[in-house]
Structure formats: C-alpha cells, structure tokens
Amino acid sequence: MSNPGGAPIHKDQLKAKYIGTGDADMSKFEWVTNMHRDTFASHIGHYDHLSYYAVATNESVGRTKKEFLEKMLRPCGRPNVGEKEEGYDKLING
C-alpha cells in the first residue's frame, strides 16, 4: 500500500489509523482481542442485542451495556507470558 505520492505507508501507521487492522505477524492474542472488542462494540451498538442479553441475564440494559464496555478493555484476559516464554511465540503465532 502506498500514499498518493508513492511513499509506502508503514503498517504501524496503518494500524494506528484503522484500529483492528491485522497483519501477518500478528499474535493470536492480539487477533482474538480485536475480534472480541469488535463483537462487544457491535452488541452495544445494536439495542436489540443488548436487550436480548439483558433478558437472558436478568440485568438491566444499562448494567449490560456497562459490563460490555468494561469487557472491551481486556476481553481475553492478560497475554500469556512467563514459563512458556520460549514456546510462546510459536504457540501464539501458530
């Protein structure tokens, strides 16, 4: 991809501009996190989805919405590092 001038856009720039953009080197954790954030955003935007979940969990719509928003911050927990350090890259990159 390139600018009209011909200079290539760096993929970091692209990622900064279009959130949720993926690339070949993306870790599985990052991908999954992005997916979950998109999903929650869609649920929050569609009122009927929100009320469907609210009925199912018997919480108020306001509470359901707030929980979804909070979950967007860290939808898939913390990234897995530590003991599996050596195998981690291999694991998350497939």
Next chain:
Amino acid sequence: MTSITSAASLKLLDLRLKHSSSIISSHIGEFSRPDTQQIICLRSGGTIDLYEINVEENDNEDEEEEEERTTLKLVSRLETRSVLRSLGVVRVSGGKRDCVVVGSDSGCLSVVDFEGGVGKVLHCPVFGKVGCRRDTPGQYIATDPRGRAAMVASIEKRKLVYVLNRDSSGNVTIASPLEAHRPRTIVFDLAGVDNGYDNPIFASLEVQYLEVEEMVEQEKRRKEEGSTEDDDVDVGQYGDGFTKQLAYYELDLGLNHVSRRWATTVHRTACCLAAVPGGADGPSGVLVGGEDYIEYLHEGMAAPTVDGINGSKPKRLICAVPRRELHPSSKGLLITHMAVLRQKKGKFFALAQSELGDVYKITLQLSKDDKTVVTGMTVCLLDTLPVGNGLNISKLALLFVPAEFGDHGLYQFDAIDIEDSAVKCTSQETISAFLASCQSNDVEDAELEFYSSPQNAASVAPTFKPTVLKNLHKVFSLDSLAPVTSVLVGELAGNEVSPQLYALCGRGPRSSLRVLRHGLSVTELAVSQLPGVPGAVFNVRDDKIAKNGVFYDRYIVVSFADATLVLSVGETVEEMGKESGFLTTEPTLACSALGGGGEQGGGIVQVYPGGVRHIQRGSVSQWHVPGIKKIECASANESQILIALVGGELIYFEFDPMSGNLTEAATRDVGADVSSLDVGMVTKGKSRSLFAAVGCRDSTVRLLSLAPGSLLEQKSSTALGNTRPHSVALSTDIGGDGGGEITLTVGLDDGSALRAGVDAVTGAISTSPSRRFLGARPVAVSRVVLEGSPSTLLLSSRPWIGREGKGRHAMAPLSYAPLDHGCSFSNEAVREGIVATSGKTLRIMSVGGSGGNDVILGAEDDEAFNSNRVGLRYTPRQMCLLSAKISESSRRIVLAVVESDTNDVGEEAKKALGFDATGKSKGSSKKKEKDGDGMDMDEDSDDENANVEEKKEDGDENEDDEENDAARKTPIRGPVPSKQGCWGSCVRLVDPTDGCSTLDCVEMDRNEAALCCASVRFHSRGGESLLAVGTVTGMTMNPLRYGSSHVVLYRIVNGERLQLLHRTKVEDGPVLSLVHFQGRLLVGIGQTVRLYEMGKRQLLKKCELRGIPTMVKTLQAAGDRAFVGDMMQSMQFIRYDATSNRLVLVAKDNNPRPITCQELLDINTVAVGDKFGNVSILRLPRGADVGAIDVTGTRALWDSSREDATPKLETLCTYHVGEVVTGMTRASLVAGGAESLIYVTVTGRVGAFVPFTSRDDVEFYSSLEGFLRQDVLRPTGRDPQEYRSYYAPIKHVIDGDLCDAYNLLPYDEKQKIAERLDRTVGEVVKKLEETKNQLL
C-alpha cells in the same frame, strides 16, 4: 403452506403488524412548534417518533373538581431503515425550536427538524464507514447546552465536533468536523458541559487501554516482580489496572480546534454523566453516576470542607446512594441514568435511576457567598419506577420513563421538595465515613479504594423498603410488548370469529401473557332489552348546540316491523310516548332533526312507509304517498330528504330554513327497485349535500346530483357484477382546505364492502374501487364520528370501522359481538359513541375508550390490535398447548407456560426474606400524605402493572382510593441474590377460554429453572397428553455451569391441575428444547439429541445422536425427521431410522447462524431466526436424505464423519428484520385465510411474512420496491437495501414497510412511480391495501 413452497422459488413479503415498542433513547423538547412539550423517541427497528404531551381539561359540570387527562399523541413518525444508536437535542442559537441530532450506523450524523410536525433532514454529513463498528462515531452524542456545537463519539477512539450555526437567512448550518481522537480509549458516556457562553466543553467518561505490545511488556514485568495482587480483580473493579477518567474537551471557537483540556480520575465503576447548569444558572460541572455513589466534578472545583480526623483532606465530593433493605452488601448498585431539570431562577435538581428502578433526587448545596461553589450533595429516594432507558422531565411537572421492558410510563409529580421526609444520604455523611476509616496519607488512592467497595457504601447509605409510589403517580402509559419471547396463534377463546395472537411478554415482575386481537377495543356503556327484534336504529340530534360546539343527541329511534320506539337521551335513556310527536304505530325508515340548530329549530322529520311526517314545535304536518304505493327506503339529513317508492320512483324534499317547511323539490324514476339510499352529510358551512347515492336491485349504485340546478340528475354509476347493494353511505372527509373528499361506501349482499372515491365536482365514481370481504352477512354501512373525523361503521357478521388517515384508508374490526344495526351517538358523557342493536338488545358503546391506550385506527400506521393481559410471576420462556381430558368424551385445550428468572430467588425465599412484591406494606400506606392539590387524579389511570395478583386488602376504601392505588402501584423487582446461579421459576397452566385465568401454578424450588416445555403423547400410555418440562438447576451462563438437569413429566388432572409423574435426570448438558416425536419424547441436551420412552419411574433412554456442534437450542419434528437448531451452527436435519433404532444426521447448513427460533414450513423447509436479527428460510435439497440412510446402514455410518459428505441446506430467503427474532409461528390471522409466517422480536415488533401467490404480484412489488429504494426519504442516509442486507444479502423477500412508504411520498413522485408501473396512483394504493387486507 405447501402451495407456496412447492413453487420453484419462494417469494415473501414482509409486512409489519405492530411497530417495535422499545425506546432506545428519548428527549423532551419543543420540536414542531414553540411552547409545546414534546417527546422525541428513538425506537428500536429504526423509527423516530415524536409524541406530544396533551393535557386536556375535562370540566364536568356534575363534579366539582376539574379533571385533567394527560395523554401522549403521536405527531410524527420517521422511518429511517437503519440501526439507531443515539439522540441529541440542540436548540441552535437564535431558534425557538429544538432540532434533533441522530447517531446511527450509517456513518452520517443527521440533523432533523420537525417543523410543523414533519420530519425534515437539514444536514446529513458523512464521517465514516457504515455499521456499528467500534470506531464509527454515532454511539454517543452530546450537544452544547447553548446550541453551538455537537460532539459525536464512537465507542473507541474517535470523537468529532460539529459547529452549528445559522446563516443570514436563519437556516441551520453545520461546519466540517473537528477531530478530538484519542487512541485506545473506550468512552462510557458523553455530556455537554454547560459553560455559559465560554468556549463549549464536552465531558467524556473514558478509559484508555494499553497496546498489545505494552500489555505483553507489562505482563513480563509483573511476572519478574512476581506480583499477582490484581490477578483476581475483575475488569471494571478498582485495582484492575485501568483508570477511568473524566475528561473535558474544549472546542475553541476562535481557533476552531478541539483540545483535551482537563482530566481527572473518577470512581472506577462510574458509568453515566449529567451536566449541571452553568453560566449564570449554576455552578457548572458534571454529575458522575456509578456503582453505589454519585459524584460531583468540575474543573477547578474546591475540595469539600469536611476536615479529616488525622488532618487528611478529602478531595472528592461524593455521596452514597440509599440502598434497598434486601440488596446484598457485596453487590454494587449501579446508577444507569441521570437527568437534570433547570427550574426557574437558577434552581435545578437532578434525577438518577438505579438498575433496580429506584429513582433518586439529587440536589447540590451551593455556597452562600459564591453560587458557583458546590459545598455538598444530597441524594434522596423519590420513588421506585420500572427500569428505564432514560428520564425525561418536563416543565409540566411530568416525568416520562421509557421502560427498557414493558409499558412506558408518564408520571405526574405530586411532591418534589422531599428532602426532609425521604430516605436520604448526604455527601457530608459519606465523606465523614471515609475520613473515619482513612489512615493513609495518600488521600487520592485511599478515596478511590474506599469508594470501590460495596460494603463501605452499604455501611454509609441508609436503607429503605420499596413501596407504592409516594411522590409520583402514573397518568399515562404507552403500550410496549417488549420483550416478546414466544408467540402462538389460534382461536382458543372458543367463541370468537378470528384467531387470537398469544404472546409471552415482559420480564420479571412485569411479565405477562398478552392476548392480542386484531381490531379496536370497545367499551360497552349500556345494554338494554328491547320488546322485539328491531329493523333499524336512528339518532336525532338536539336543537340546542352544546357548550363545546357539538350537537348532542336528543332521541334514539328504534324501528320495529310494525312499531317505532322513541327513547329520549338525557341523564338516563327513557322511553317517550306520544309527546315526542312520532308516529309510533309504523316502522321508521329514516328520521333526522332539521335545520342548522339554533333558536328556530327546524323540527324533526320521520319517514314511515306511508309518508313523511314533519314534527315542529308540537304541530305535525304530514305528506302522504299518493295512491297505494309504499315508501321502500329513505334517507334524511339536516336539510334534505330522499325517499324511494316501490318500483323505483324517487322523491326529493328539501327543508326551507326561511319558512321552516319541507318542500317537494323533484321526482325521478330510476327504473329499478331501490334497495338503499343515502343523501350524504351536510358539512359545516354548507347548506346541503351535493350528491346522493342510490343502490338499486339491478346491481348498480348510482350517484345523483342534488345541486339546485340539476336535481336528481344521474352523475355516474357503478356496476357491482352479480351482487346487490345492501346499503350505501357517502362520507365527506373535511380536508384542510375545506374542500373535502367524498367517499362512497357500499355494503354488499355477499358480505363485502366496496369503497370508492367520488369526484367532488363532477360526481364521477373512481374507476378503481377497493373491495374487501367483511363477514358472512350483508353489510350495513353507516356514518359515525371517531376522534372528530368522519368514519364508517360497517356491520356484517363482525362489526368494522373504516377511516381515512395519513394518506391511507384503514379498516379494522371491533372486538365486539356481531351487531345488526347501528348509528353514531353522542351525549355529554359519551361524546363519540355508537348506538347499535344486536338481537333483542340495544347497546351503547364507545370505540377504543379504555384509557386511550389502544392504537386508534389510522392515528399510527400500525394495524389496530387490542390486547388483554394476564400477569405472570417470572419471565416467561416458552409455552405449549395441551389437549387435556376432562371426561371420557370431552377435552379441553389448556396453555402451559414455563417461567424462570435468573438472578432472582423463588417465591418462598422471597417471603422468607420479608419481601413484599405488592409494595404495600401497612406502614407505608399510612405514611402516604394526603395533600390536597397534588393528589387530584387522572380518571384514566390504567392498571398496567402486570404483576398485580393480590387482592385489595382494604375493602372499605372508596372508589377514588382504588383508582389512586392503581396509579400508584409500581412493579418492584425482587431481592437480588448475592451470588450467581440463583433462579426463581414456575410452571403455569392457563385456561384460554376463560380470559387466560390461571388454573394451576407449580413453583419450582431447589434453585431449579424450567426453561422449555412440550406436549407429548406417549403411544405406550394410550396417547394421553402429558406436559414435559426441561429444567436446569443452579445454572450460570457466563461461564456455563449447572448442577444437574432434568426432564419433568406432568399429567393434567381434570384439565385443571398439574400432577407430577416423575423426574428424570439427564446427563450431558442443560435441556433447552423438547419435542413430541413419533409417540416418544425427543430432548435436546447440550450437544446431544436423545429419544426417550415413557417408563414407570422415569423416562427410558432409547437412542441418541451426539455431536451437535454447540448446543441444541430449538427442536421440531415432522414425520421421521427432526429439525435441530444449534446455538451457533445453524440447522441440522436428523432422521430416525426405526429399523436400526438410530438417529442419523441428514443435512446441515453451511452458514453459521446462532439460532433463536425456528418454524417448519413443510417437511423439507424450515424458517429460522438468528441472534443478529435475520430470518432465513432453509430447504433440504431434493433427494438429499435418500442417501443418508441405506438399508445396511453402513454408508451413513462411514459417511457421516466426513464433513463434505453431509448434504447442505439451500438458503431460499434471507432478510434482515433489524431486531432479534424470538418467536415464529405459521398461522393465518383470519379464519380460513391463507397462512403466513408470524414473527415477534425481542423489542416488541410483530410482523408477518406473506408468501406471494401470483407472479404479477411479485413483479409489481419488486419494481415498486426498486423505485422506492431510490426515492424514499433517507433520514440517516442509510441505503434501505443495504440495511435489509445487513449480514447477508437480501434474498427473495420484499420489504413491505418500504413499499408502504409509497403512501407518504409527495403526489408528483407517487404519480411518477405509478406511471412507470403502468398503473394509476389509486391502483397502487389499492394494491398495497389489498395485500394487507388478505392477511388480516
């Protein structure tokens, strides 16, 4: 439905029967004209509704007190065909009205002006991509209180500010957007800070998260340090590693850019904002609501003046919220909405609602010296209302709460200065409690920590017991079905003409079973017996005009075969004798009061077979028919009388107001026997009707002129084919220009009615009359008045009302017994009534009178449904019909409903806790203050509270108090259990023939939840209908855990009682669906489908199929096939192989659809609804299941493991409804009509998919839809076709809503489209109408 599915391709038309009733967001303002109070509502499903608050004062002379009647009236409705998300209201400087700013999924911000009640899109600037994506702005909208700018924000990162202004000619202008983006920031709420006339400031409640690389780095550091302290903190609680901030974004009007001006850390659970008045009106700043606390924040605000014990100074002005007595102290109490009302002279207060529905009043204490310094805050309990999606306070002392589930309510304030008497908490107390526990020097952190624990809040806040409304009372409620969980159609009441629609609605304490009937509800006011069967009924209006400019009726004249009965209308209806002057020994053919009213009344004319009688101030003049001829039929109005003699001779009389006499003006022979006549009505300001309609026995209807120059000249005629006219009526709709549109309605002998427009000048009958079948009897037509506009009453085997409204003709049956004759009726008590006869009774009634809650026909473009409701205990989940044996020979149909609520406790446990669902503890009712002026009640307070099962405790209370109670009852949510996985549940048996009264209700205990039910007839038990209920114990949904699951079998004893037969524990998962399958019971258990046979002690497992992808959600069976809907992976068709006793997978769907409901159309075809609001129709390819089972069985065994070998279902139709479809049923809504697919959605919409039966219709609708996609107004800039193809391209379904929008187009555009369709406008409108009429 075989006829439709056997066609090569299935084509459906989506028709809306009832609009979705959930309100996403609402606002009070002055939209259509200044100095009104109107409510703008965003409805789920893409409609913007504008309601006006009408306060009518009924001054009844009899009663001393003036009664007020507050109603909401729909002013305007705008279909956007997009997903609406947010609403802002802005009064652009220099304007007197408010504009609406709407955020949707279209990637545009639309500014809509409702001048004169017509929605007009002023601007629709595009800013981003389509969809509810996390970085597409539109999720939040905040407007500057001074109307200078609007901020629109996405959930993540993007914020845009639009500067609004007016150009030299006063039009609203919008500048290009200014960006205020902040990466990785999740926005929780947005508000426009009132900053006087300084630069506009927007407050945003937001959290920034880390990038993934940083998260990994942070995680590594944490591992190295070995810190695990905040590992077990849930996200959203204090200590989870995120900080929530309140940030001020300032729009610099001079430099034209936006900057993040100021930010401060707030309470971690904060979730909503409300701006406090500023400038000259108040201290400015925002209120932040979160769990347990409400905080006041503003840039540069002074610290609270409470001194700490050890010298530490608190920084936050925060106040705890009073809690319910039974609310567990380990659970937070979330404030979900707040609203601020500015009163006069810089006074203001705020209201906040908690997630349980309690509404609190917040007041700020200002420093005496400086009105911009806030020194304290008080939060006191106002009342408990249904949980809403907002609070709209009107200047008329009204509060509108759009309920998230159930009916929306409009409440009147009785008292607002309640600080002294109510349960309250102050910031002083809260901060002192913090300081008392504070040890650390780092006050900021200590504060956040202190305020993050619900236990601390519980120790500070006072408790209360929710009771009836004390400071508010309900004045109006707006019907809402949401959420509908299931639907069923059938004529179960046992004595009605057309089927009813049974819907399970509501949640928790507001749950109900509603019986919807197509038609308008009727309030019966009086029934009296008559000496015989009448042949006609007439009304005669009074000479004197009443105070409000309406004529009331003086007499009701009932005609019998050989007599006439005259009843006088006054306080009571009494029989009159000779003094009325009527000839009572002959039947009456027509009668009317003459003259325009006033002093010199024209008297009354009575037409009887032998002549015409003019009764005038005691003197009577008669005109006798010459010879032996008799009058066959007649018609009269205030000035004209037309009679027809046997043989077809017409004689016309006219009333001369100068002399006060009747004069014979013209005669004419029409050459055929006349069966019916109508001289039309005299419109205001005219002296006569210009046309008369004559129905002849030669199957024609002729239109004669009554204009002085051309008396009785035939203007036009219409042939009716082989039926004869039974009755005719000419009605004039008074148009805005005073011209009036004349409509001819003909009731035919074959039970149908014909309606045609008449040209007001030439008298030509339009060439495309519309005809509709109404019932099995000849149709009698008469004119009545409904809501001040002329309508027609059509009586066949069912009574109907027809009315013009909003560019279309609407027609609906009355939910009432068949009537024989009828006419309008009006007196002081009943302004717009109907008097009618049915058999030997005379009835007086009014249409749609019950509290104005019904959709009055034509007022909204919904079909008219009236609903009866029966309260339920918990959220209803499923229902099924059972045919129960009463005796050897008789059976009875009963309805079983399973109800369950998670996060709730059972009935017994509630009692043990001391919870009183009625909210009427003795102590509270005594506290009720009886202050005079505040308590005057609305007469039409309807008892919407569905949960009311209790009997009135105090029998001696008089009627006023009972009405009062009804308006003060409020549904109260039961105590919330402190841990997850608590359930309250019951199984209920309802008798549909007896107004859905409960026969038996079995409460499930042991934390068991009944989730599904089915009627099953085990062949081994002789075919008795048993009720099978699937239950789960202690289930939590996220993560999915449960104790055990059971299938419980009940017998119905005597058709009225449930008797437990046995319980069978099932392994492998929760039971979500059951179905009767070939004399056995098929059960969906987690990923398994299992077949059970009846046993003595429990069910016996026969065979099973494992490996359904996720979880079985829906099950249906037909023949040897079962249709399994998976929670995530769409449909699987399975087949039972009886020879080897196996269940075999026959076919599955390619697309992953999270199924919510399904309905079989035929053995190969199934309609499914999914969680994203799509409806698809799937079909098994021809011959696909032949290969699935071969005689040896080996092939299927080896092939079934191969993914690609399983046949795939074809998708016949796809359509995006726009709301989660929760129930579907295949049924016809009229007895003997064609079947259609009726669906309901979680937000309360009822719709139908109607199969097309002819290729012409398909072509017509396809091309009409095509044109409308181009021409229809797009208020949010969303393409209608794109919207209907939200998740998958629309396929073989035509959007009936869009086609209906044809009626709303301007005439020249209508004309253009009609031309391209090779039809006239009238024909297109008629076609649209006919399609709808076929359904209902």
